[in-house]
Amino acid sequence: MSVPAQPVFDPARQLSSRANAADEGAIIRMAQKSRELRAKGRDVVALTVGEPDFDTPENIRDAAKAALDQGFTHYSPVAGIPELREAIARKLKAENGLPYPASGVVLANGTKQAIANAILSVIGPGDEVIILAPYWVSYEATVRLAGGTPVVLTSSVGEDYKVPAARIAAAVTPRSKLIIVNSPCNPTGAVWTRAELEAIAAIVSAHPNLMVLADEIYEYILFDGEMVSFGSLPGMLARTITLNGFAKGFAMTGWRLGYAAAAEPIAKAMGRMQSIVSAGANSFVQRAAIAALEGPRDDVVTMREAYRRRRDLVIAGLRAIPGLKIGSIPGTFYAFPDVSAFLGNAAGNTRIASSDELCDWLLEEHNVATVPGSAFGAPNSIRLSFAASEDDIKKALTRIASGLSMLG
Ligand SMILES: Cc1ncc(COP(=O)(O)O)c(C=O)c1O
Secondary structure, X not given: OOOOOOOOOOHHHHOOHHHHHOOOOHHHHHHHHHHHHHHOOOOOEEOOOOOOOOOOOHHHHHHHHHHHHOOOOXXXXXXXXXXXXXXXXXXXXXXXXXXXXXXXXXXXXXXXXXXXXXXXXXXXXXXXXXXXXXXXXXXXXXXXXXXXXXXXXXXXXXXXXXXXXXXXXXXXXXXXXXXXXXXXXXXOXXXXXXXXXXXXXXXXXXXXXXEEEEEOOOOOOEOOOOOOOHHHOOOOOOOEXXXXXXXXXXXXXXXXXXXXXXXXXHHHHHHHHHHXXXXXXXXXXXXXXXXXXXXXXXXXHHHHHHHHHHHXXXXXHHHOOOOOXXXXXXXXXXXXXXXXXXXXXXXXXXXXXXXXXXXXXXXXXXXXXXXXXXXHOOOOEEEEEOXXXXXXXXXXXXXHHHHHXXXX
C-alpha cells in the first residue's frame, strides 16, 4: 500500500507577519559585526552599544547577594514588591516632582518591557503615536507591535534635534493618543527645556485623549541644564506615563529592571500586560534596586563626571573634523553628528551613498564601529556611544577623522 506523500513542513513559513516585520536592529547588527571582526584578530574600537562600561556599584551588588542568601528568590507580585514601589514613589515625588501613588508604579524586566507594557496598555489599531525623531529604536517597533500607527516627526542638528512645538501641534489628529518624549534623548543627547516641554503640555491640554510617554532613563546622565520631568508640569501628571529604569544611571543593564508610573487605571492595565508575558520582575533584583535608590549616590556622580569628560573629548574631536555637524550634548553618553556632507562622496572606487554604507565602511576600512542614523529615523547622522574608555574614544576619533578625510 503506498503512503500518501506528506506535505513538507517549513518552519520559516510559520512566522507571523509581525515576526517577519521585526528587525533585530542596526545596533545589534553593528555590535555583532565588530565582534566578528575582533574574533578574526582585527583591532576594532566599538562605539555601538549604549551600555555603561562601569560595574554596578558595590552596595547594590551586596543587596542582591543578601536577598539571594535570604531566599528572596520566589515570584514577585506582578507590579513589583511593595517596598520598591513605595521607594520609587518617594523618589519620583522628591527628585522629579511626580506625586504618583505607589499603586501607580509598575516594575518590569527592563525599561524596554515597561515601554511595551505602557504602549500595549493604551495603543491599539487606529491609534496614532507621535514619535519625535531622531528617536530610540524601540518606540516605533513597539507601537507597530501594538497595532498602532507611528507618526514620525523629524528634527535636524540645527534645531538641536528637538521638533518645534508648532510641528507637533500640526501633526495632532483626533486619532493621536500619545506623544513620546525622551529627555535626555538617545541617540542625540538633547535635553528638552522647561519652556519646550510646556509648549508640548499646551498641545496635550488642548486634546482630551492625548497623553505623553516620558522616557527619563538618562536623567542621571545630565551635564548641563535642568532635568524637567514632563509629568511635573501643571495638570500633566495624569496625562503622563513616566518611564525610568536602573540600567543607565546605576550601571545595571544586565540586571533588567525598569518601571513605568501612571494614573491607576493605566498602571493596572500595565500590570495585566506584564502578567501575560512575564509575571513580575526579578525578585532579588528589586531588593537591590531599593539599595540603589536609597543608598549613597557617589558612584552615580563619579560615573556622570567620567561621561562628562568623555563628552568634552568627543565634542572637541568631532568639531575638529571639517564637514561634520555636531551640536551640544547636554546629556546621555551619545554623540549624533550629521554626516550629510560626506554622503554621495567617494574614497577611491568606493562611493558612500548612505549613513548605513558609511558605518559599514568605517568599520571595515577604519576599524571603528558606530551605528547608522537610519536606525533612529535620522539617515543623515551616525551615532557614537561614548560609554567607552578615553583611550578607545581617542583612537576612534582619530580613525573617524582620517577615514572621513578620504571622502573627498
Ligand atoms: C531611551 C531608552 N529607553 C529605554 C531603554 C531600555 O532600557 P532597559 O535596559 O532598562 O530596558 C534604553 C536602552 O538603551 C534607552 O536608550
